[in-house]
Amino acid sequence: MKKKLLLIFLVAVVLQSSAQPAFVKDSLDAYINEGLKQWNIPGLAIAIIKDGKTVVMKGYGYRDVKTKQPVDENTLFMIASNSKLFTGTALAKLEFDKKLSLDDKITKYFPGYSVYDSATTNLLTIKDMLGHHLGTKTFQGDFTFWNASLSRQQIMEKMKLLKPAGSFRQSYGYCNSCFLTAGEVIPVVSGISWEEYIQQNILSPLNMTNTYPLSAGISQRTNVSKPYTTAFSGTLTELPYDQVDNLAPAGSIVSSVKDVAKWLSMQLDSGKFEGRQVLPWSVIQRTRDANTLISTRKNRLYPSHFTTYGLGVFETDYSGRQIFWHTGGADGFVTNTCFVPEEKLAITILTNNDNQNFFEALRYQVLDAYLNRPFIDRSQEQLKFFTAENDEVLNTVKSLKARVKANKPELPLNAYIGNYSNTLYGAISVEAKGKNLVVQFKGHRDLTASLQYMDNGEWLLSYSNPAFGIFPLKFKIQNDKVVSTDIKVNDFLEYDPYTFVKN
Template sequence: MRKLICFLSFILLCTGTTKLNAQPTFIKDSLNTYIEQGMQDWNIPGLAIAIIKDGKIIVMKGFGVRDVTTKAPVDENTLFMIASNSKLFTATSLAQLAYDHKLSLNDKIIKYFPDFQLYDSAVTKMVTIHDMLSHHLGTKTFQGDFSFWDSKNSRHEIMYKMRYLKPSGTFRQDFGYCNSCFLTAGEIIPKVTGKPWEVYVYDSLIQPLGMEHTQTLGYGISRMPNAAKPHTTAFAGKLQLLPYDQVDNLGPAGSLLSCVSDLSKWLMMQLDSGRYNGKRIVPWEVLRTTRDMATIISSRKRGDSHFSGYGLGIFETDYHGKQIFWHTGGAFGFVTNTCFVPEENLGITILTNQDNQDFFELLRYQILNAYLKLPFENLSKTVLPGFLDEETREIKKIDGWKDRIKGNTPPLPLKSYTGQYENTLYGTITISEERNNPGNLLIKFNSHQNLLATLQYLDNDEWLLTYNNPAFGVFTTSFLTKNNTVTGIPIKASDFVEFDPYLFIKK
């Protein structure tokens, strides 16, 4: 749900009437050092950044490495998975189709998918494209993502399974960030254009903007010559290489690959009312539709903000008297952001290839503070100690679990725990004895391509669950039993995927 290091090549562009010496002191004199120190402190292999001010590129640089093994450097064209920063591309496309009278954002989903169902039949009849683009279902943030993220489910199968997402909130009242909602909205595009989402977005936005490196699907990223590799320090405290996510099935919610040289063009268009290099890409009315607040997240003062909300594919808030639009994106091994401040004619994008860090957002605020002429405070150094303390506690907890692996015998014979288990939303998992490690159990997640987890018995009916993909995490769990018969098992994954555990019932 949800959720940069070393040094390297960079490009500093300064053209036209925007002079480098007109920029804030932090941007001119301290940005490079701040980033390099932050990457070291937060253990980030690679970072790319672009800053746009008054229609000019002020900074466009790559730092660190895209691959810790080859030491291949990050540059302005290095591709990162930008994940949920894809959402504004989807929302803009649908707003354009509405502007062209090809559809209405108030069209019911069942107009295009008559068999579509949600948990509540009344909501099924009412839910619109606009609802889907503004996270209005009332579900929890990231709900369903453990079933959908990196899964073998097709887009159609994900939409079908949305009927099993039981809301905890109220339709059109409570905000719950929902990736499957954006998928559903995006799948209306081929219904009205005859083009798949990935083709329409490319033809209508990517290609006209000249975003020549950007890909709408992540398939084949491992073979792309200038793609950053994903890393994490989560659950281990040390840098680990991760497999690339495979989320093309959730394409409209988050499958784009891009780089700062391309995203700078996207931000310039946002800041020039839909124009880029003097050419109209989308009408201003389309951008304004995406920015109109559709969901109130908070209207109470919090720190320097008085309100926050969500438009269509974009967050918005006030910050020291300025209206800020932004979105973040999180895929395993990548966290990224895009941000624009129309009143300041300022755009920022930051892409990183390590997902367990806050620096990518702290850097954004550090840049905002500089342009808004706020007193300097080193946000990275302020937040880092708390982050490291929390990380230390997490690792200590996991080490404590591992210390309890002493060859104890579970209360029931090992074969009692094996077999197939089912969760209505997810599907099935298979638990078997691990061949090479007697006494351990192996979970195969049948709705995922290559996801496995090991169960090692601890004591007191408790087992240690360790995924083969480190990003999914390390947790403890206990089998449910009745009359010495195993009936089920709760399974948890990283909060980066989904917050709540899944209960699997033994078949």
């Protein structure tokens, strides 16, 4: 009898092992290690859940390139916008508890709140905010809000200055300040802050003991990855940690793949974790209901035909399956989460270089393996596009730097010195530093930029935080007086430049 039971056990183990695709069993380590080299990524952590079991949970490379401290399953990363589904889930639970309705107007909770258009103000609901329905451009306002010294309330007040480029409820524009606003309804109806609600109702019940709702103090935590980029320089550069707790409901959570795997396991088990019903199934369903139609066009690289957005999660078809996913980008970090309930499959990948797309190529490679798709090297497929675009940026920066040749600007330095302002951002100042100029950004903590004159009225703008980028800048001059200037930041933060008028 014992021999028979042992045989059954061994057969079960073999069947469980054989259920994993050959790519995952035999090639995953080599694929990831090669990808880290090709994409210049210091470290990566991955977890794969299949059929109720964590089949992969592992770290690769380094969390700190100087000390060579390795990444493991407990290494902390900023998961950025992967925080959004936590916010959407919290609000869906509050609706389930009859504390609010997602169709409630925002002005019900914030009577003095307004956006650019008064008609939109009167119609805006919590669900609109969670669906990016405002009509603004993707990332609009983020240069003003991201890493800024503004409070959550001050950000909400400034949203009335965001002039929409599109139409309310008709144009999709990814909006971090909208998610902040929706998240700030939580303390109004629950009596506790967003971070306390997330901790008490999601993180603690899931035993996510190595997850932190806020990014404050991240540098002092043990086993935490440092953030890096290769943007604008081509070489791996360490960045300061983002300070985005003022946008917390949109992207402040810090976690590890071991903890994110618990969150994803709950997603696959209809709100249950380790046999306990952590969240009602109807709450989980509510977060996945399509709230925003983004696209109904076939993807040129992947077998998908539509993309929608729920309450903090994207949804698409992929090889005939329903895929839920999100990515997260903070300076120095890009991450993803993905779950396929029909396949009882979930994936999370956390990385510490923000200038790469291997983290997404790897996700699709794992999906392809489990969905029995023919092998296509997704990393190589995307690397050729990335390399061409990245080389163009690096060549542009190189050519700009080559134009710094001790030429004299059009006007004496003191003509440029002074205070400037932008209606949304607020104040900056331009000061002299030797033969160059320095910009002080009053709305940010310790952010400056140097200005070196090139030629033809253009200056080389280089931010003190490398994540913000390197760009040409030109002052508008009328009657031998400086009138204004346009200032650009990395598209990773915001796409459009800001016009600052000299006071």
